[in-house]
Amino acid sequence: MSNELERGLEGVLVAESDLSYIDGSDGTLLYRGYHIEDLATRADFEEVLYLLWHDELPTRAELETFTEKLTADQHVDDDVLTAVADMAAADADPMDALRTAVSLLPTYDPESDADTDDAAVGRRQGRRITAKIPTILAAFDRARRGKEPVEPDDDLGYAGNFLYMLTGTRPDDVAEETFDMAMTLHADHGLNASTFASMVIASTMADVYSSVIGGIGALSGPLHGGANEDVMEMLEEIDEAGADPVEWAKEARADGRRIPGYGHRVYQVKDPRANILESRLRDLSDASGDTTWLDYTTAIEGYLADEGLVEKGIAPNVDFYSGSVYDHLGIPTDMYTPIFAMARAGGWIAHILEYQSDNRLIRPRARYTGRTDADFVPIDER
Template sequence: MADELKKGLEGVLVAESELSFIDGDAGQLIYRGYSIDDLARQASYEEVVYLLWHGELPEEGDLAEFSDAMSTERALADGMYDLVRELADADEEPMAAMRTIASNLSAYDPDRDADPTDREANLRKGRRLTAKLPTALAAFSRLREGDEPVAPREDLSHAANFLYMLNDEEPDDVLAETFDMALVLHADHGLNASTFSAMVTASTLADLHSAITSAVGTLSGSLHGGANQDVMEMLKEVDESGKEARQWVDDALDRGRRVPGFGHRVYNVKDPRARILSEKSKALGEAGDMKWYDYSVGIEEYLGEEKGLAPNVDFYSASTYYQMGIPVDIYTPIFAVSRVGGWVAHVLEQYEDNRLIRPRARYVGDRDLDFTPVEER
């Protein structure tokens, strides 16, 4: 059994966690005992981050204190703004920019010299990372378009403040609520690839910023967080083709194309997060243009009937974000802005009961080769 090969570590248990539970057959997601349906519809992102980090939902006073503490950390140092401007001027890819930003935030963190396993210091570091990454992303996005960054406000929620910094306009309640729900839905999801990479890094007793930087790099791949951008690009292709969504997908599959946003390593049914976001996509469409939601439904129905495939969270986050006016190529960085709350929680767990994560590979190369000196080869 010890020598059984498990490609991609599929089905291999490597840790115990109290953070999130996934039932892939029932389409269920739970954060610390609470259904994602209840949290997404009733809790703010700040409440969920508190829950993940502290193990319980905050009382009203605790939530106010936690939210205030995080909002006061939103501003960036002048040196960080200079870095963000440099990345924007270089036309850096957004997730690569986020990776660089996450790493460089360490230089300005007052707790940068703390022991990597110091829980209180890590909570403060985590709070700063969670607060500052949205500011940096909004500034990066604006600078690319020739606009100056918008300073964060402390009187807005985490979700509303990001939209304000991105658009230089305070969002209405519907947009702020929708974005807050999206952040909650993306906050954690078990030992996904980016979370696991953060844990591997932390297991070496590297610091929190190193672990989060590893996670951002892992999230950038199209088989993980990058699929939501691919979905929106696909929906645009459908729109430009003039075809019905079902026909477009049928033709695409005939050409050997892969349809992004479908299938999941854990869920065998529709991702519960996709179910919730599809409702938001529809509501936004009813207030604006239904075509993006309609295209999505047509694709979902076709692939469900013909291939038995169900959508994951990336599929409906695409049309939801697009209808909110969010630039397509920052969809995955927004994923990181949300998931940092879960990454920090898992790193805290790793530090509490740490063991170096060091799997083995089965060697299949040559053995007993005779060495020949270089002058004789």
């Protein structure tokens, strides 16, 4: 056993996986061997979920059956929706509301008492979780705006249904396609903190619900899931100040402030997901006639490139453009991280099922640095 300490487990191999492959040096991301560019632009999110959970792309018949079941599972029990409305009334954080609502779902799951080592059961429970998260999030946001929840529309796909339940209006093709692509881009990304947290819980043979709840908790931390919100706040700060984005970025760096959406623990070049979202932001900006966020982000990216950050391995990540895309779709800023969870739940579930198929309890050790010779003194003598 090695005594080398690797803080944060950086570079430590803890599992083998067929799910996603990342080459940070050239900006490659694969899901089960398929390039993210192909999946994001040529496949629906439902196809990607099937791929992650079944190890192959579906046939037309398989996709129709899978989509029908996913659609049927979107409906959420009234008691859960009541709890969601209560949390909205109490001004709960959206991630707290999501975590709490998901923890209520097994109460109404017909297979809640099934064996956790049955992969088919785990896959069905995972499908139910994935299907219900959009309904929960849309109901929460509407409740805090004093609006009634919108029932899922069985004729809409996963991405389109969320936008419809959020706004009450059927999205146009550009919005639905863009959001579907965003879901695919966020579905999986190796053993990031939330995925690993899900796997640690799953390694105890806990059920899929418990494991996904752990992933939501990990994603809620500002070092993992909140960068897209930080980017949006940066852009709004620039806009409200009427500042030039390049001059703002120069001053921010001079003050020691970090530019959100820049840098990644794996990528040394521009995140391939950022390239795709930048393209979609251009399409949305052209459609709306408002290029403000596009102008700001591209100006900052150009300036930082000229400053040599890319050569130093610090480049735009997926969050640098996702916030602007979501804003164009009318999604509130504090819903960006919950939407991340909505997409990433598919990846969490895939990793949970994969790891439990050849399970070993994850039990690392820590190097002890405390005292070894403390003398106990009875409490009345202290």
